[in-house]
Amino acid sequence: MNSRFISAALTSAFVVVAVSASAEIKPADVVWENDIAIPASLTGVPGDPAEGAKVLSARSLGNCVACHQNSAMPDVAFQGNVGPSFDGVGARWSEAELRGIVADAKRAFPESRMPTFYEDDPAAFIRPGDAYTAKAYNPETFSTLLTAQQIEDVVAYLVTLTEY
Numbered sequence: 736m737n738s739r740f741i742s743a744a745l746t747s748a749f750v751v752v753a754v755s756a757s758a759e760i761k762p763a764d765v766v767w768e769n770d771i772a773i774p775a776s777l778t779g780v781p782g783d784p785a786e787g788a789k790v791l792s793a794r795s796l797g798n799c800v801a802c803h804q805n806s807a808m809p810d811v812a813f814q815g816n817v818g819p820s821f822d823g824v825g826a827r828w829s830e831a832e833l834r835g836i837v838a839d840a841k842r843a844f845p846e847s848r849m850p851t852f853y854e855d856d857p858a859a860f861i862r863p864g865d866a867y868t869a870k871a872y873n874p875e876t877f878s879t880l881l882t883a884q885q886i887e888d889v890v891a892y893l894v895t896l897t898e899y
């Protein structure tokens with residue numbers, strides 16, 4: 736590999752990084768459809784269902800299974816029933832609706848106890864904190880509970896759950 740090739744490869748790698756960073760849609764810029772669905776990807780990068788499954792079950796990330804039972808994950812202990820089971824969720828809702836529900840469930844279900852995972856305006860929260868760290872609100876570190884790509888990963892996983 737000569738140095739000209741390496742520098743060309745590096746240049747194109749930088750272009751890819753720059754494009755994907757600028758393609759991320761900030762919470763305030765999300766375009767909603769009927770106040771329920773988000774038709775466009777939040778990142779432009781296809782979600783990874785395997786990563787989404789991890790986010791769904793990890794206590795420190797989405798912790799979705801604390802409230803939602805998921806038969807596709809029999810090994811995950813202590814699944815909750817505060818929300819509906821995930822069984823068949825990919826058949827009940829479109830990809831755009833699932834993206835909207837995961838980003839901000841209070842649009843579809845105004846009184847929902849489900850956390851708003853894609854919001855970075857502290858005024859939108861009753862009690863803003865530092866994600867699941869139980870630390871007090873700090874404007875320097877305050878961010879969405881899940882990143883845009885984690886939401887895409889979760890949605891990519893949920894659409895696969897078409898079996899009841």
Ligand code: HEC
Binds near residue numbers: 833846889
């Ligand atoms: C604190 C409990 C709680 C957590 C945590 C939670 N949810 Fe929910 N979720 C709910 C409730 C309750 C509903 C039912 C809607 C309502 O509030 O009336 C719901 C509804 C949904 C629905 C619509 C289900 C259907 O079939 O109608 C989806 C999809 C969903 N949640 C995904 C998720 C994902 C993905 C996560 C994790 C990133 C998550 N939820 C975390 C409580 C929760």
